[in-house]
Amino acid sequence: MSSLALRSLRHRPRAAVATFLAVLLGTLLIGSFATLAESSSGAPAPDDGTLVILGAVVGGWGSVIVLFSVASTVGITATQRATEIGLLRTIGATPRQARRLIVRESGAIAACAAVLGALAASATGPLLFELVQSGGLVSERTQYDAGPASVAGAGLLVLVVSALAAAMAARRATRGPAGTLVRESGAEQARMRWWRIAIALVLIGYGVVMAVITVTVTAHDDDPYAAMATSGSSSILVGVGLAVLAPVLLRWGARPVRLLAGTSATAHLASYNTARRAHLLSGVLAPVVVLTSAALGTLMLVDIDGRTLPGGNPDSDTINLLNNVVVGMLSLFAAIMVVNAFVATVAHRRDELHRLRLLGATPRQVRGSVVAEAGVVAAIGVVVGTVAALATIVPFSVARHEGVVPDGGLWLAPAVVAAVVALTLASARGAMRGAAEVGAGETAR
């Protein structure tokens, strides 16, 4: 199985790029911040705490994000290969063997990426330390003091997380009897499984409860950052919760589009594809929702904080740095996921898009229908993501005495929305350009 895995990898390097990038960047980020934590051991009193917090927070969030993005990228490649896996199973591979193939393939990619990421992190670690020191977060007396342990630890952590993610994706891909897999993935909607709904409700519920606690309890705390601690992650949690429900959101969201479609062939095709094959596009919608909610929620949070606590207090710089790093990390990974998901769905639908050409659709109509789908996804994504962001913005704004609507920074909402929509549409266009020599010719046979 291992040699088969490697051979299959060499055969399709493109599918591996997204997983490779996610693991590489994940290790690089977590590793760089881990060197800060390691440097804390010899540091004098206030500095050691700061360094540990920086390392731990980025490490913790980073692991969650890497888990999600690797699960998503491996999941997408595994689904794309449903036919091939079905074929392996019909000629006698057990589900366990098929799972091992997927896990080892992604394991090989992740190992290369993690080693490279760790090497890079040992170079960027000192640079980060200098940055933190020149920003005044730690005093001049503290020295950078990290060996290979921290970056290696970060690499291992990312590897374990990726293996877990790959195992989850592989299990999903090999569920059910072998025969049913060798089919074109049609319009049949898999029903949402109960545990998926349960996870979504827990995440959304947790976010809402934290919002309520922020308004009723921590708003009155003496520490101005108590309210941030309870409300800061709400937008991300609610966003992830809603992202888990992506197929349902797509089915609902495509309805109004159909009413607007009129006689346009592209809008007609786009609306039915989004609604009836929501499982394909939900891989794109999920990161769009999380990207919007995390970016908008955290940026507004930092903005409100800066306005209501102008002088700051000793922790302000660290907290702002952390907020910015987390939001940057989330945006980066979500962007990778959006781009990858589009490349994967377009590759998956190649035959079908070609079919449209044979029936007399112009290349423009085919491209148009995919970009229109991206438009539907982006529209639903930013609306849902903005709602999720409110879980952070409203309670924190109330806690800092600005009322339900913050006093400033409202321009952030249209800015984030515009950026997310642009990213989604651009990745759809890019994916079409990469995958579709939409000439109707040769493949007719």
Added chain:
Amino acid sequence: MSPTALEVHDLTRTYGSGDRAVTALAGIDLAFARGTFTAVMGPSGSGKSTFLSCAAGLDRPTGGRVLVGGTDVTEWDEDRRTRLRRERIGFVFQGFHLLPYLTAAQNVALPSRLAGKRVDWERVRCLLDRVGLAERAHHLPGSLSGGQQQRVAIARALLTAPDVLLADEPTGALDSATARQVLGVLRGSVADLGQTVVMVTHDPVAASYADEVVFLVDGRVAGRMAGPTADAVAGQLAHLDELVSA
């Protein structure tokens, strides 16, 4: 209106160049009169599929001319050929080629949509009724059998009342009972609607539904047979080499 639905004159198609050039079509002259049902047969590699691709404007011939409904379309660019496929040619594929997320009726209406025209739902209903699937109009392809999917595809190909309906092994993926239904539908469109049908097939039984069979061997027309029966076609196929040497 031109009396022939489709004509090809001295049609040639070569793939590659130099020593490795492969000749798929070596000069074919054929004319298909309106309201006729013709089967094109021949062994693998005889050029059947290339002929169909060139006729449908999917592939550009190396030499010769293609006339659809009396109009020379050989030199048309990709855009005009796309419109040609949409408006004047109906195509039925071995693999059905329905869009999985559109219902039967929406699939039939698709060529109108792509052309940016208003969908004539009455006509869509009539066509689905003609292929015996009026009851299934709102089903997705995933819940239809292979034979039913192919009949939806035929209804779709008939929507624009094309000059010619080209069918590439339309029964290749079907069992013999459903294949008979599909062939009956094709035959019916010729008899009742005056449709012109050109069908590439391997199957002598399928060919026996046609008015005439054209045999291709090595990219040339090797023979013809009017009023074919399955037995006669099978016998001829077994002795194609004699046709060539003759």
